[in-house]
Every structure is written in C-alpha cells, then in structure tokens.
Amino acid sequence: MIKIEAIVREEKLEDIKEALAKIEVNGVTVSQVMGCGKQKGYQELVRGMEVSITMLPKIKFEIIVSCEEWEQKTIKAIQEAAFTGNPGDGKIFSYDLRNVMRVRTKEIGTAAIN
Numbered sequence: 001m002i003k004i005e006a007i008v009r010e011e012k013l014e015d016i017k018e019a020l021a022k023i024e025v026n027g028v029t030v031s032q033v034m035g036c037g038k039q040k041g042y043q044e045l046v047r048g049m050e051v052s053i054t055m056l057p058k059i060k061f062e063i064i065v066s067c068e069e070w071e072q073k074t075i076k077a078i079q080e081a082a083f084t085g086n087p088g089d090g091k092i093f094s095y096d097l098r099n100v101m102r103v104r105t106k107e108i109g110t111a112a113i114n
C-alpha cells in the first residue's frame, strides 16, 4: 500500500476532487495547511527591505492506494488537475504504508481500502 500526499493550490480543490472521482479514487482526506517551497512564499518590500512572507495557504490531499499502478494513476490525475505552469503549483509525495484497518469490519491491508 502507498500513501500519496499532494500539497496544491487552494483554488484547485474542486478540480482535483473531480479528477479523483473520475478515476474512482474515493477515499480521500483533505486539509487546509500552510507552507512554502523553494521561493519561500513570496517576497515583499517593507520599508525598502525585501522580506519573505514565508507561509502561504495550501490544500493537502492524503490518499491511500493499494499498489503502484494506482499510485501512478492517482499522481497523474492530480498533476494534470493541479497544473497551471506557474511557481506554487505544488508537490506530490508518495510513501510506502505499513497498514490500514477499517474500524467497522476490522479488515486490514488492501481489503480495508477497496
């Protein structure tokens, strides 16, 4: 099992939800987060000095999938929906995941996510 974490532009929330629904990825966690990438937020002049406004609001998606095939499909769908071509489009991370349990049935592993 693989965990995919995508940190993207707030205004892309609906587009990404739609793109995931289209490929039938149904289990998703979304949160509002703050962060910065290599531009460290953005630069602003304050009394003649350049200062960094370091943390910008972003949306984080967390998705657990069963295998590499779904990892690739999910990452492709998110990348396409999140893309504008400008700095700040976001990042997508993936990790190996140890285990999952569905509380209602006590199913574990891939049985708990499908």
Ligand SMILES: Nc1ncnc2c1ncn2[C@@H]1O[C@H](COP(=O)(O)OP(=O)(O)OP(=O)(O)O)[C@@H](O)[C@H]1O
Residues within 6 Å of the ligand: 007, 008, 034, 035, 036, 037, 038, 039, 040, 056, 058, 086, 087, 088, 089, 090, 091
């Ligand atoms: N190395 C990192 N570790 C953890 N979170 C990161 C990292 N890089 C980016 N993020 C998260 O992703 C969000 C979006 O990053 P961003 O798209 O600005 O990345 P970038 O590397 O600066 O790429 P770009 O040049 O396209 O802006 C950040 O606000 C932050 O929350």
Ligand SMILES: [Mg+2]
Residues within 6 Å of the ligand: 036, 037, 038, 039, 040, 087, 088, 089
């Ligand atoms: Mg950036």
